Amino acid sequence: MDRQIVMGVDLGTQGLKVLVYDALSKETLACTYETYPLHSGADGAREQEAAHWVAAFQRCLERIDHKSKASVKAIGVSGQQHGFVPVSREGEVLAPVKLWCDTATTSECEELMEAVGGSEECFTLSGNKIAVGFTASKILWLKKHHPDRYANMAMIMLPHDYLNYVLTGRHSMEYGDASGTGLLDVKSRRWCKPIVKAIDRQRDLLSCLPTFCDADEPVGEILPDIAVKLGLPEGIIVSAGGGDNMMAAIGTANVFDGALTASLGTSGTLFGFSSSPVVDTQGDLAAFCSSTGGWLPLLCTMNCTVATEQVRALMGVDVADIDHLVSNVPVGSEGVLTLPFYNGERTPNLPNGKAVLYGLDPTNTSKGHLLRSAMEAAIFGLKTGLEAFSRCQMTFTEVVLTGGGSSSAEWRQIAADILGLPVKILEQDENAAFGAALQALWCLEKMQKRPISLKKLTQEHLVLKEEKCCAPDAANIAKYQAVYEDYKRLTATLTPLFNA
Structure with missing residues (x-):
């Protein structure tokens, strides 16, 4: 061949x-x-x-x-x-x-x-x-x-x-x-x-x-x-x-019903494939089509690694030191809550929103606390999407994590605990570029009279990185649910100020 x-x-x-x-x-x-x-x-x-x-x-x-x-x-x-x-x-x-x-x-x-x-x-x-x-x-x-x-x-x-x-x-x-x-x-x-x-x-x-x-x-x-x-x-x-x-969906095998991907990039996204149109009546999920012939309902937040980069730059922390600093801070960052709306926000719809640090006191104002809180906030934004998927009768048993943030072991575990799902990581970490290459291959195979399903194609070319996959901790799931409720209350309280 x-x-x-x-x-x-x-x-x-x-x-x-x-x-x-x-x-x-x-x-x-x-x-x-x-x-x-x-x-x-x-x-x-x-x-x-x-x-x-x-x-x-x-x-x-x-x-x-x-x-x-x-x-x-x-x-x-x-x-x-x-x-x-x-x-x-x-x-x-x-x-x-x-x-x-x-x-x-x-x-x-x-x-x-x-x-x-x-x-x-x-x-x-x-x-x-x-x-x-x-x-x-x-x-x-x-x-x-x-x-x-x-x-x-x-x-x-x-x-x-x-x-x-x-x-x-x-x-x-x-x-x-x-x-x-x-x-x-x-x-x-x-x-x-x-x-x-x-x-x-x-x-x-x-x-x-x-x-x-x-x-x-x-x-x-x-x-x-x-x-x-x-x-x-x-x-x-x-x-x-x-x-x-859409290309990251192909690059993470999100091409069949039941697949879910979370991308921790400049923006944060959560998306799942559907073989029929999905319209979220509350509007949290964008009703998108996929680039595979189906649909790709998607939640987008405008601030993900933006938040951690802002804090990292402010504190003068090297990327290599983030996980060590964060690992020394307990779940919930001991009361520190971040609203990471540096670029305004799309979900929730707060185009004039601003970033907020709440809950600081003499015991929790450290580099690790602020970094962990920013990481947690990014995943809280994605959890809103998981709730929207549930409203639309879409359920999932695992999530593939991609984007720059997925390289952090601490962030992977935070995602698993807040979303309550096992996190999977792929060997191929350039998911959008690799997805685009796989779509090109799919098209090429069809033109050469060797058509193949995209599900089969992704199964052949995508490999799990087993040592980086992680499961949620049951105790942490419960702790994070309480912190998430505080996060939502703080957002709701400040929304009138942002809109004003």
């Missing part, structure tokens, strides 16, 4: 990663990473330049040996969700890209929902309210603040779509990432015309939205001149790709 070399690209918030994988030998041949800047504004703006993504991709490829690149047969691209890339007819990016964590469009969210009859009507039309960070409000923001650029916009893209466009020249989108725009009816998998029309009643914005691509179909082949520029072979297929959470 020929070697099946595939490439996974993860276009993240902090940087871009490229992974090359040999599916025959089950070996990662290369993995490179390049960072790029994120621009922040006092109004909550979080923006990047799309050109920096392309430059980072090229730099990553330059550091991969020619033999590995020359063997690549398919590429899959994962990208940070919800970002808005406005592009002209000539392919020019017209403005800095507003990212998922941008909260400068809070008023536009409310304006759009009111335009379609209120948040509940928006929920009925699409399956989602327009949450802070969703793409829809960013389009309206551009229309209001930069009407000249908006007038020149011919194509609306998400970050991963833009990289696909650079590679293939095709303007397309798959259903998983599309469901994070706020413009898709996730039940019918069609653009929600009333919401699209609410952005601009004088212009046909549907003409700016891309055609859809099924999850197991290629967007197209790499353009010959781009292949030469990047040092890649001509004729490589580019798979549909998807949002980072």
Whole structure:
């Protein structure tokens, strides 16, 4: 059998990663990473330049040996969700890209929902309210603040779509990432015309939205001149790709009913696969589609490793010392509670929320207490999602943990104890990039007349790291439930202040 070399690209918030994988030998041949800047504004703006993504991709490829690149047969691209890339007819990016964590469009969210009859009507039309960070409000923001650029916009893209466009020249989108725009009816998998029309009643914005691509179909082949520029072979297929959470779902085998993944990254996410649409009537779960042909109800918090990094930097603690400091502090951090809303928050919906440290006294004001409290708070945010899944009649027996936070043994145990589930860790820790590579392989196998189910494919290529898996402690589960109730009460008490 020929070697099946595939490439996974993860276009993240902090940087871009490229992974090359040999599916025959089950070996990662290369993995490179390049960072790029994120621009922040006092109004909550979080923006990047799309050109920096392309430059980072090229730099990553330059550091991969020619033999590995020359063997690549398919590429899959994962990208940070919800970002808005406005592009002209000539392919020019017209403005800095507003990212998922941008909260400068809070008023536009409310304006759009009111335009379609209120948040509940928006929920009925699409399956989602327009949450802070969703793409829809960013389009309206551009229309209001930069009407000249908006007038020149011919194509609306998400970050991963833009990289696909650079590679293939095709303007397309798959259903998983599309469901994070706020413009898709996730039940019918069609653009929600009333919401699209609410952005601009004088212009046909549907003409700016891309055609859809099924999850197991290629967007197209790499353009010959781009292949030469990047040092890649001509004729490589580019798979549909998807949002980072959707690709991380593939990279953690979250492709069948009953699977659950928690990602401890810049944001915190909790998501589970469903073979039918799941709509949380209370709105805690985003009603997303998967990038595998199903659905992926998901809870997103905007502050996870953000909180621990803020505390670590303040205290001057090295990453290597975190677990030691935290291990000396008991469950519940001896009364220290953190509300980690450094970036505002999406769940709960507190775009103007601020981080809070509560309960400090002379006995618990230490580096370890503050770090442990931040870790616990991140998992309390995810526990809200577990309760929402229960409301939707979805139950789980274990959770796969991924993201940078999963490298901490203390954080893994905290997650197991607060969520009350055994925590599983995989050998492949670059889950979004690896998931994108596996989706590319899935697409390639189908094109080569060797179709395989995605469940079987992930079972063949994903391996548990047994020594890092952990089970919940029954005594700690009970202790954390009491602390969690305090966390919810503190959040509810301060919500009027945040909203004011």
